[in-house]
Amino acid sequence: MEIKRDDLTGPEVQALIGEHLQGMFEHSPPESVHALDLDGLRKPEITFWSAWEGDRLAGCGALKELDPEHGEVKSMRTSSAFLRRGVASRMLEHIIREAKRRGYRRLSLETGSMEAFVPARNLYARFGFEYCGPFADYAEDPNSVFMTKEL
Numbered sequence: 441m442e443i444k445r446d447d448l449t450g451p452e453v454q455a456l457i458g459e460h461l462q463g464m465f466e467h468s469p470p471e472s473v474h475a476l477d478l479d480g481l482r483k484p485e486i487t488f489w490s491a492w493e494g495d496r497l498a499g500c501g502a503l504k505e506l507d508p509e510h511g512e513v514k515s516m517r518t519s520s521a522f523l524r525r526g527v528a529s530r531m532l533e534h535i536i537r538e539a540k541r542r543g544y545r546r547l548s549l550e551t552g553s554m555e556a557f558v559p560a561r562n563l564y565a566r567f568g569f570e571y572c573g574p575f576a577d578y579a580e581d582p583n584s585v586f587m588t589k590e591l
Contacts, residue, residue: 441498441527443534446490448478452497453490457481460500460517467556472583474550476502476514486514487538491531498522501531503538506548506576511539513549516560528563536567540591548575548588561585 446453457478464475481488485505491498499522502514513535518527539547549569551560569587574580 441491441493441530443489443491443531446488446500448481448488450490450497453500454478456497456500456517456519457515459520460515463517463556464552467554468552468583472552472581474578474584481515488515489531489534491527493522496521498525499527499531501528501535503535505542505544509543509545510575511535511542511544511547512576513547513564528560529567532563532567536589536591544591546588546590548572548586550574550578550584550586553583553585557585561587 448454461475461477464473481502486502488500488502490500497519499518501516504512504514506512516528516531536547549564551557564587567589569589572586572588574586575588578584578586
């Protein structure tokens, strides 16, 4: 699997981001959806990667710089054809390595509190993320779970 920085212009990546947003709105009320659309992912403080197996898109993930010592995991998504094949683990490892390379001391994330997000929460917990309160511009929300990891 090859993970590479992506400019979000490819149709496969755009379709996966669309699928990601659709899934967020299916499982969360609109006011609790914090997933970014294509324009949001193109902001300068965000680095976006896609994961490929040959010419097939396997997944994606992003890292947002909150400040020089704190990053946020964004837009983690595995293509449906690649579920349960380690794509999310590989992408999260990549994001953690990059956060350390940048000198971040902490990496945080927001995910859903509903049943559909249990696999994501379990993945993050396996990588040492612990539950915490809201960070950055987030507010307490019964539909959100916040997690963080010291690097």
